[in-house]
Amino acid sequence: MIFYYLIIIIKIIKLIKMLRMLRMLLLITCLFLATTYAYQQDLVKLPNGNSYGLTLGHPGGVTRKATVLASSFYSNGQKWNKVICQADADGDGQTNGFEMGDPCCTWSIGQVPMFTTGLSDPNSATSKSIRPMPTCFMNHINHKKYTKMMLQCSVCIQALQLDLNKPSADVAEFTLTSVKSCKDATQNDNQQLLCVKTMIGNAKQLFADQKNGVNPLQSCMNLGLNCVAPPTAPPTIPPTPTPTPTVKPTPTPPLPPSVEWWQNALLVQEF
Numbered sequence: 001m002i003f004y005y006l007i008i009i010i011k012i013i014k015l016i017k018m019l020r021m022l023r024m025l026l027l028i029t030c031l032f033l034a035t036t037y038a039y040q041q042d043l044v045k046l047p048n049g050n051s052y053g054l055t056l057g058h059p060g061g062v063t064r065k066a067t068v069l070a071s072s073f074y075s076n077g078q079k080w081n082k083v084i085c086q087a088d089a090d091g092d093g094q095t096n097g098f099e100m101g102d103p104c105c106t107w108s109i110g111q112v113p114m115f116t117t118g119l120s121d122p123n124s125a126t127s128k129s130i131r132p133m134p135t136c137f138m139n140h141i142n143h144k145k146y147t148k149m150m151l152q153c154s155v156c157i158q159a160l161q162l163d164l165n166k167p168s169a170d171v172a173e174f175t176l177t178s179v180k181s182c183k184d185a186t187q188n189d190n191q192q193l194l195c196v197k198t199m200i201g202n203a204k205q206l207f208a209d210q211k212n213g214v215n216p217l218q219s220c221m222n223l224g225l226n227c228v229a230p231p232t233a234p235p236t237i238p239p240t241p242t243p244t245p246t247v248k249p250t251p252t253p254p255l256p257p258s259v260e261w262w263q264n265a266l267l268v269q270e271f
Contacts, residue, residue, distance in 0.1 A: 042070075045078055047102040047113040056123070067123045068175070069096060072196075075180040080107065082189050083182075087196045092125040099129050151194040153220050153227035158185035159195050160206065160216035167210065174207040175200055198223065 042057060043049030049056060057070035066074065069089040076084050085097035085105035097105045099122045101115035114134065121127035162181035168174035182195035199206065202223055209219040221227045 042073075042078065045109055046073070046080055047097070047100045047107040048116060048119055051116070051119065052100075052121075068172075069122050071176045072179045075176060076183060080109075081105070083179075083192045083196060086193045087179075087200065089122045089200075090125040090127075091200065092128055094120070094128055096122045098133070099127075103134055151198050151225060152186075152191055153217075153225045155182075155186045155188075155191050155195050156198065156220040156223070156225055157216040157227075159199065160210075160219055163206075163210065164216070168207060171203050171207045174210065175203045178203070178206075 043052070043054070046052075046056065057067055057073070059065055059067060067089075069084075072087060072089060073080075073084055080102075082105050085102060085107075086095050088094065089096055095103070097103050097107075099120040101107075101113035101119055104114060107113050115131065118129055118131040120129040159178060159181040162184055163174065163177055166177055168177050178199035179196055182192050182199060185195060186192055205222070206219055209222070214222075217227060
């Protein structure tokens with residue numbers, strides 16, 4: 001009889017362990033589904049996001065690691081605007097918007113992007129879109145004023161100064177930090193775009209400058225920006241002493257001849 005109860009107790013213990021395992025699996029499944037749903041919600045905020053799938057923001061799908069595009073997107077407040085659209089996450093010479101079907105950066109949530117085919121991966125430098133550029137983007141690139149537009153030195157300095165407040169451990173972290181710093185450095189959309197492009201394109205050099213203690217002004221000047229260094233005070237030259245003019249003595253006028261001299265002269269003439 002006792003043996004019979006022992007068998008029942010053992011079965012109950014096994015059943016409890018099995019229920020615990022099932023509970024754990026159910027919890028993991030719920031977390032997985034919740035994470036997947038959250039990532040899916042983020043894809044709706046990007047042009048053609050659902051066409052790319054979860055790998056657009058996370059390598060391999062559902063992972064804790066984020067791609068360069070996703071990191072920039074999160075740093076920008078999960079907003080698709082010109083700062084993210086006109087940036088080049090993979091450095092292949094094509095903007096994120098061009099690769100993702102929104103070359104004119106006019107897409108907003110709920111709209112159909114300008115292009116839904118011929119897309120390329122904005123996270124891969126080996127993936128490029130071969131479709132021709134639309135008119136709006138050709139004009140934007142070839143416009144003389146745009147090609148000569150440069151990042152303002154003050155914005156560059158401010159962004160690098162913000163980066164110094166949170167030093168980066170490597171180039172990748174510096175790149176992500178710089179995106180947010182550019183956003184905080186200015187409210188001008190064009191300057192934010194130029195700042196992001198400059199920071200990403202020169203991330204290695206700027207990160208090395210940060211490590212070597214190069215001040216932001218010098219770093220921006222090294223990039224070729226038109227920065228004016230603070231004027232140095234001219235050397236102090238002691239005043240030259242003014243020579244004291246030599247005063248010449250005034251000659252004393254001769255004394256007038258006495259009356260006797262005139263009288264003698266007259267006597268000589270009469271004689």
